[in-house]
Amino acid sequence: MAPTISDQVRRAAPAVDSVVSEYCAGYMNHVERTITSADLQTEITFVRDLLLNAGASAKAVSTLCESLLSTLLPMQEEASKQTNSGSKKLEQALVIGAQRDGISSVGLFGTPVDLDAVGGRKVDSKVDKKKLEKAERKIQAKLEKRAMKFVEYEASKLIATQTPEDYDKFFMEVNPLLLGGAAQGKSKDIKIENFDLYVGAGQRILSDTTLTLAYGHRYGLIGQNGIGKSTLLRALSRRELAVPKHITILHVEQEVSGDDTPALQSVLDADVWRKHLLKDQEKITAQLAELDQRIQELDDDEEAQRTLEVERSELDSTLTEIFGKLSEMESDKAESRAASILAGLGFSQSQQSNPTNSFSGGWRMRLALARALFCKPDLLLLDEPSNMLDVPSITYLSNYLQGYPSTVLVVSHDRAFLNEVATDIIHQHSERLDYYKNSNFDMFYSTREERRKNQKREYESQMAYRKHLQTFIDKFRYNAAKSSEAQSRIKKLEKLPILEPPEEDQTLTFRFPEVEKLSPPIIQLENVTFAYNATSRTILKKVDMSVQMDSRIALVGANGSGKTTLLKVLIGQAEPTGGMVQRNARLRIGYFAQHHIDALDLNLSAVGWMAKMWPGKSEEEYRRHLGAFGITGTLGIQKMQLLSGGQKSRVAFACLGLTNPHILVLDEPSNHLDTAGLDALAEAINKFEGGILMVSHDVTLISRTAQQLWVCDDGNVEHFRGSIEDYKRDILAKADAAGVVQQH
Template identity: 80%
Template sequence: MPSIADQVRKAAPAIDTVVSEYCAGYMNHVSTTSSAVDLQADVEFVRDLLLNAGANSHTVATLCENLLSELAPLKAQQSLSTTTAKKLDQALVIGSQRESASSVGLFGGSVDIDSVGGRKVDSRVDKKKLEKAERKIQAKLEKRAMKTVEYETSKLLNAPAEEDFDKFFMEVNPLMLGGAAQGKSKDIKIDSFDLYVGAGKRILSDTMLTLAYGHRYGLIGQNGIGKSTLLRALSRRELAVPKHITILHVEQEVTGDDTAALQSVLDADVWRKHLLLDQEKITKQLAELEAKAAELEGKPEAEEERKTIESERSELDSMLSEVYARLSEIESDRAESRAASILAGLGFSTAQQMNPTKSFSGGWRMRLALARALFCKPDLLLLDEPSNMLDVPSITYLSHYLQGYPSTVLVVSHDRAFLNEVATDIIHQHSERLDYYKNSNFDIFYATKEERRKNQKREYENQMAYRKHLQTFIDKFRYNAAKSQEAQSRIKKLEKLPILEPPEEDQTLTFRFPEVEKLSPPIIQLENASFAYNTSRTIISNVDIDVQLDSRIALVGANGSGKTTLLKVLTGQVDPTSGMVSRNARLRIGYFAQHHIDAMDLNLSAVSWMTKNWPGKSEEEYRRHLGAFGITGTLGLQKMQLLSGGQKSRVAFACLGLNNPHILVLDEPSNHLDTAGLDALAEAIDKFEGGVLMVSHDVTLISRTSKQLWVCEDGKVSKFPGTIEQYKQDILAKADEAGVVQRH
């Protein structure tokens, strides 16, 4: 049976951990103290805390019933023990001294176990067995400590300086060429470890990590569960990954400097870069020796010096041959074409590949970081939400590239379409453990997980019914002489039943946009509209598009193609430089910005921020409105800087509905949302009675919510005659024609 504290944690897995840990500790104290307490009041106190923090009311009610039924008999027994203790005071003193004696022995002290309380007593303790048991316990504790990884903030957690990258890369990935790593298994198996983050917050407990070489694993779980922490611990070898397995983690954007994008990718393979530097250095030294030998030609008195030069040249020739062999082994001659191909696939034109890294925005520098990782071809490639930094064409290229990746991939992602295409296996991180779903993409995992949950629930309910049946018979006939033997038999059956825990309930979220007031068309219409920031830089030109109350439009295209600019023109944030925009005079638009967090005052609570920007409602009305987007309990009253990225996004979605919009304009709404949040958003859009215009890279969200697909490309906006899947196939076909094909 799980402990009292574990029951409390399991009943409210999604709330703030500070609240859940406090409640768990409080109830653990209540369960162990022998003082007289008001148990009912304590349970009600914990119930109110959990509900205010946003826990599920049904789950909390079940928890409270279990706590009362489990603790009430315990309290009665404690009260009886307290009364009895007064009569057994002397015996307890002796027992306590014996226990102290044993404890001292356990920790290395010494005591005469035969002498207690000033008199000689007969000891039944086998000293040899006791010492053996102590050694076993100590060895077990030491072994456990060795397998515990307390992952604190790493010195390289923040973006390292470029000069630190080389040192870090060579430390994490020692050079093993010339067959040094051949024949060694590249499977990863780390047995029984714990993983902590920060000041003792445990995210994995007594867990095993198994990664088969060549498989591509999708690591999924709720926001804040610790997936990124696991990736960081692996990338820094804070978990016991074999030294011959190379690792690379795409985590931070590339530091901007004067290095060209293409050269930055080439430099990512640090060992290749250093081998080329060695080649250049040795070649220069050989040239100097050749020049010196030429000067000494025909001088008999310089015979000894010529021998020295010949010896040095022979040594340098040998070193150069070794460098050539190593460069050949890593196929250095193909490096530049391979790097250019990867960059092209991620959206970098030939001209952009020559631009300095400092000229790119943060999103493009993240693409550079991804390109550098793909170029290095590590044995273990770690990707953290790679689709968040990419547009649909680049995601399509990346998924196609990874499908042929020969080594191991571990990717954290909430993008279902991406995982369906890339993943060969799924790892589900939850409840401080990892569950494995072999030969599964996301859809197979989801179906299998639901089937497992149903089976667990069915098994649990059947056992509870059987337990109740046995217990009813036992209670009825325990003291019946004729039935006592049968009652005893059922007691033994009850004791032998395995302890089953109720299956975890999946986190469910519900978004709810308000009802829409009807308007007469036209709603929004662009006619021959163009926009340019200056005369030399036209962003969009001659665009004709209209949005109605029944529109479900997805706008796709490469980053920088003008999608966000088009949304700003439609919503009136900027005026077109030519052409016409017409809007219904009564039209209200709900606009979700791609960088919505930048517009929030994170020092305010969600309720305070709403009151400041959308005044006119009571605090209760704001809290009720936030509750429609999963911001329940005290979350709406906390400073928004304490909320997770997904929770901040939910606040932004809640604000969309405050002016009762007719049209929702959404710019990359899927960023920061986990699977539950994406499902809630898709369902809310589907039920919304107004029009929707959305820019998104999430293929699943587009396919679930959109009826029309518009492509923004080369400043033009045109309707695509097909589905998002057909658009992706079109992208791959064009990439093949352009020679941007998969290279490994």
């Protein structure tokens, strides 16, 4: 039996993502069904480009295109002959009718036809012109929608823009000024029905999907890396999906760009409409003062005075409108509200006056959140907000969001954060969205597991029943005495609903190499002090701590408190300015840097990078080693720039293993990893026989792996006697004692 068109497509691209190959197969199947109207060359070229962009072999795709053309072209010619035969008869009838009835306006095939003049007498047209125009508009909209499907979504520039002007322009386009009760009485629930969402060269991430967000709920959007969660947020933030215009949106996905603007002013400037109204107020006030001066100078020219008085009256009226708008948005309370939000996110009064370029990345991310919260959007979109935040910052943020009055949609793999913040979970997978109402992450996980078990039982039960029916049919199909019973079972089999096997969870396994034992001491710090130079502040003050082969230490503290500096002193990348560091002479340390991706040559494959940095093994050995960290198949031999953030992290972990380390020093290892990756990392850490020193903001990872908690605060490093949850409670207690009051 010859392979079908869709089978040919699948066989030509076995290594391509199944989402892409299945889409191409379905697309060509549709072309085959609509062969008479298809532009074969254009349609085949579209599928060719899509497969090549997805990583298919150029030779295999070229062979496929030739095969498709040779198969479909004769089919099209044959179908055209049959269609033309019928069309000629219809055309002849139209021509005869035209000659007889004097047709002269536009007809079905573009020929002039006058529907009002038939046989020399006036006849009312049965064509409803309004309905016809409406149908044409629908067709045009569908064509435009199809053209837009394959446009790659740009990243939102809402928070981290290149210039303030870009931010202002985008803000005002996305969030038009609605005052005077324009949005009152309108529902702020969001329901976008039956939409498809694509990214890049036609890769579909959502198909015939409905997004429902109830106002005031906080949704955790979860799913595997690369499934399209960030793309969905960007499409919402740019109103590429039909969010009602009266609903304001803010998207936080990157840190604030640093400049000389004070932190407090940066938050105030985030409300662009207020900023522009204040500028207009200042400008018009200056113009009015100038006009008053000119009117006084022209006291002997009444006509010129009257002209200026009219101009003054118009400006005065505009200024009154501006006052009204500023009053409605409570502009006079803005500064105290901005200061309160900054205080709630950990900014001291002195820090609020510091320029934004004086803050580290984590503090700028916190500033981006403050800007968004100050604007009080109806829909707040957060993309991995905990990636650049420390444990105190995440604690502040989760506590704040629990009282946030509007809708929140947050992408996060931080289980503890979602458990505290989320009221509902949305699971994105298989081009659809599944809703788990009134659920945090733990509730979602247990509910989904129960659903999956029920689906599996139902599927297995139906498969067993199908097998039972099929066995009877095969045995008695041609038995005259049993033929009626066989036919009855055939009908039963046909009526059974088609069930899909339940999705199996993605499982990853990380495996660090076995460790040879070393005698203590392994790493010992005694009275260590560090400063970058004699005039800079002291970052580490008289630190005493040790790391042994059985250590499981988590280092926590605010961004900028010296955690990364301490790691660099430990591993020898920085020399202490005081005190002593002792290391075992045979010690090998595996260091996972916070910005590990910057160290990779993304133009090389993972195998090529390993061969360059750690030569001496065969390609097969490198690929086998990468496989221990979930980099399997063609992932190891394609350019790393094509890998997702989580896949690049896995490559970095695999590189650690090549050094056969005794101690793993991990700086923010959870960044970019999805839930499966985090589970694999936690299990690998627990199985690793050497020592672990880890800086992390992921509360779940810390609670699953750490046996000791050390807190870095203002240069001091002290052992915290308690769990990570005790530490979080301590943070909130100190904030309450300091009188930090959150105002939403």
